[in-house]
Amino acid sequence: MSWTAELVREIRGQVLVDDASRASVSTDFGRIIVRKPAAVVRPASAEDVASAIKFAVCHGLSVSTRGGGHSQTGQSLSDQIVLDMTSLDKVTEVNPGQGTLTCQTGLKWRTLVEQLSSQQLSPFVLTNNLDVTIGGTLSTGGLGVASWRYGTQADNCAELEVVTGEGEIVRCSREQNQDLFDAVRAGMGQVGVITGAKLRIRRYLPGFRSFYLLYDDLGVLLDDLKIVMTDERFDYLESWCVPCPQGFKQVGGTRQAFAQWFYPLHATVETEGSSGVADDEKLRGLKFYKHVHTENGSLIDFFARLDALFAIWRRAGFWEYAHPWMECVLPWPSTAPYIGQVLQNMPPQAVAGGHILLWPARGNSSSVPLFMRPTSDFLMGFGILPAVPPRFLEEALPKLNMVSQTCMMMGGKRYLSGWIAFDAAQWKAHYGEKWPAVVRLKKHFDPYRVLNPGFIKYE
Ligand SMILES: Cc1cc2nc3c(=O)[nH]c(=O)nc-3n(C[C@H](O)[C@H](O)[C@H](O)COP(=O)(O)OP(=O)(O)OC[C@H]3O[C@@H](n4cnc5c(N)ncnc54)[C@H](O)[C@@H]3O)c2cc1C
Numbered sequence: 001m002s003w004t005a006e007l008v009r010e011i012r013g014q015v016l017v018d019d020a021s022r023a024s025v026s027t028d029f030g031r032i033i034v035r036k037p038a039a040v041v042r043p044a045s046a047e048d049v050a051s052a053i054k055f056a057v058c059h060g061l062s063v064s065t066r067g068g069g070h071s072q073t074g075q076s077l078s079d080q081i082v083l084d085m086t087s088l089d090k091v092t093e094v095n096p097g098q099g100t101l102t103c104q105t106g107l108k109w110r111t112l113v114e115q116l117s118s119q120q121l122s123p124f125v126l127t128n129n130l131d132v133t134i135g136g137t138l139s140t141g142g143l144g145v146a147s148w149r150y151g152t153q154a155d156n157c158a159e160l161e162v163v164t165g166e167g168e169i170v171r172c173s174r175e176q177n178q179d180l181f182d183a184v185r186a187g188m189g190q191v192g193v194i195t196g197a198k199l200r201i202r203r204y205l206p207g208f209r210s211f212y213l214l215y216d217d218l219g220v221l222l223d224d225l226k227i228v229m230t231d232e233r234f235d236y237l238e239s240w241c242v243p244c245p246q247g248f249k250q251v252g253g254t255r256q257a258f259a260q261w262f263y264p265l266h267a268t269v270e271t272e273g274s275s276g277v278a279d280d281e282k283l284r285g286l287k288f289y290k291h292v293h294t295e296n297g298s299l300i301d302f303f304a305r306l307d308a309l310f311a312i313w314r315r316a317g318f319w320e321y322a323h324p325w326m327e328c329v330l331p332w333p334s335t336a337p338y339i340g341q342v343l344q345n346m347p348p349q350a351v352a353g354g355h356i357l358l359w360p361a362r363g364n365s366s367s368v369p370l371f372m373r374p375t376s377d378f379l380m381g382f383g384i385l386p387a388v389p390p391r392f393l394e395e396a397l398p399k400l401n402m403v404s405q406t407c408m409m410m411g412g413k414r415y416l417s418g419w420i421a422f423d424a425a426q427w428k429a430h431y432g433e434k435w436p437a438v439v440r441l442k443k444h445f446d447p448y449r450v451l452n453p454g455f456i457k458y459e
Pocket residue numbers: 028029064065066067068069070071072075076085105106126127128129131132133134135136137139140141142143144188189190192193194195310417418452
């Protein structure tokens with residue numbers, strides 16, 4: 001009997017071995033790495049996850065955990081067993097009094113937001129893309145436009161249910177099995193599969209008012225961001241680098257397109273209704289070049305505000321291109337010199353079908369040990385998120401790798417869901433003084449190296 005036929009007998013949920021099911025999880029949003037699994041397990045419970053892992057241990061196989069498959073370096077792919085966590089998608093308890101909810105982790109954040117909306121409750125931090133799963137972002141960190149104050153989504157979880165690399169089901173929190181709790185949050189599925197989560201939730205105001213402010217000087221924007229993060233006059237902050245093409249100029253013997261860069265800042269407050277916000281007070285002292293627009297609406301629409309952009313990317317075909325996204329967290333003093341240098345050499349067409357994000361944060365907003373970030377009073381999340389036609393990939397990857405290396409040389413840390421081409425030395429450098437603990441935790445919780453092999457290079 002083949003091992004896939006044996007696996008079917010171990011699992012109460014589904015084990016899919018047909019070509020279409022295997023092909024549907026053979027790549028991720030990156031569309032750079034392809035690995036077609038021999039079997040796709042859609043667990044019915046944490047016990048099923050444990051059975052799949054124990055089976056893999058017994059048969060010398062490996063298991064990769066997949067949420068929504070938005071990773072970009074094949075982090076959620078396997079040529080053996082893929083655990084498709086989207087079958088575990090239930091909210092099991094909402095407790096407004098305690099400010100928590102409990103759910104399975106294949107649930108999408110969008111479903112959670114929709115289910116909580118009748119009570120005007122939401123998680124503290126939401127990602128731009130609501131179609132990612134709770135397990136997927138707790139495993140990378142999970143950043144959003146409220147992260148400047150509340151840290152990552154992984155900061156806002158109180159307890160987890162985890163199946164370890166030995167197939168043991170363990171509950172962990174800050175109080176109980178803390179080493180496992182700290183190893184799985186932002187742990188890229190390396191030491192366990194998160195099957196359940198207790199998340200912090202809050203009551204929100206029904207409306208929002210967003211100020212669309214445009215800056216023509218990065219230094220001025222950075223000064224203003226420090227002001228508004230310190231006095232907390234806004235609830236949500238998001239910013240971008242956008243090119244205004246200026247034609248062509250000579251660069252090293254060739255004529256290259258170049259841009260003048262601008263920096264929109266969308267600063268948003270929650271509101272009781274459309275009135276009641278003193279605009280003058282909100283904008284006092286800020287040195288933007290132009291106040292372009294003010295947008296009002298319901299907060300539930302604000303949470304999904306990027307849907308319109310993603311719909312354009314899909315309609316235009318950009319969604320099907322390769323996505324070697326390069327996101328990093330920079331120390332504040334490196335932000336202006338690094339970004340200035342990167343943008344100076346970036347032709348405007350390089351970000352067609354994508355964008356360049358600027359997400360500021362206070363340096364102490366996160367305390368998740370494996371969400372690697374520099375030590376600095378303020379931090380800047382910077383992301384070059386291109387959509388690259390496959391024929392340009394060979395040309396684009398070395399350039400993005402160079403930009404990634406420069407960021408690390410300037411004290412930055414990479415966000416691990418994107419395009420990561422680290423060798424063993426770079427992995428060690430990424431985790432710095434935490435590297436011995438990362439290796440020890442892997443050995444302890446996944447002694448047979450069953451989980452998500454190949455991404456982090458342990459030696
Ligand atoms: C359009 C778009 C917008 C995005 N916007 C944001 C954003 O605003 N903020 C942000 O932080 N990120 C953002 N991302 C990145 C995205 O959040 C991460 O890639 C996230 O990990 C994807 O979640 P997923 O459910 O698709 O996980 P997958 O891509 O399936 O998995 C990601 C990693 O987590 C592991 N994993 C998945 N589920 C589990 C589990 N239950 N237990 C243990 N390990 C698990 C996988 O093995 C893999 O290593 C965006 C991505 C896209 C494509």
